[in-house]
Amino acid sequence: MAAVTTKTELKNAIKRKDNKIIVQGELAASVYKSKKVVALCVAALILLSVVLAATLFTGGISLAAVGEIAAMVGVGISVIIAVAAVGGIVVVMALFKDYDTQITRRSPYGNITELELTKK
Numbered sequence: 721m722a723a724v725t726t727k728t729e730l731k732n733a734i735k736r737k738d739n740k741i742i743v744q745g746e747l748a749a750s751v752y753k754s755k756k757v758v759a760l761c762v763a764a765l766i767l768l769s770v771v772l773a774a775t776l777f778t779g780g781i782s783l784a785a786v787g788e789i790a791a792m793v794g795v796g797i798s799v800i801i802a803v804a805a806v807g808g809i810v811v812v813m814a815l816f817k818d819y820d821t822q823i824t825r826r827s828p829y830g831n832i833t834e835l836e837l838t839k840k
Contacts, residue, residue, distance in 0.1 A: 727811070734814055741819070741837040748835040754812045755821065 721740040722733040725747055733741045743751050818840055825834035 730815075731811055734811065734818070737818075737839070739839045742824070743835040743837060745833065749832045751812075751815070751835055751837075752821065752823065752832050755816060 721742065722729070722736075722738045723742040723744060724730045724733055725743075725745045727747065730741070730743065730747065730751070815837070819837040820840055822836045822838070823832055823834070824836045825832075827833050
């Protein structure tokens with residue numbers, strides 16, 4: 721079992737194929753929100769990943785296209801930002817392919833603060 725709070729720790733836990741991963745803090749909310757992306761078609765995922773990767777080389781200018789792409793594929797910008805916060809589309813796809821997700825803690829305001837990921 722691993723408790724993680726950063727995307728690097730999450731990536732490492734996935735690579736190690738830990739049976740149970742406890743995701744805490746803001747990362748937990750991002751992971752849960754990014755679950756919506758798994759339902760998208762492969763072409764939309766590729767397009768989104770290219771745009772997100774391009775932001776590194778364009779100084780963020782390509783982020784202007786994110787809103788248009790989000791509208792085209794039917795997800796909100798907050799979901800796309802969550803995917804980036806988790807570590808990218810490849811990490812999200814691997815995560816939800818191999819792990820079941822359960823919310824284990826919420827803040828008094830209803831925000832997700834902890835998720836339990838269990839290996840399928």
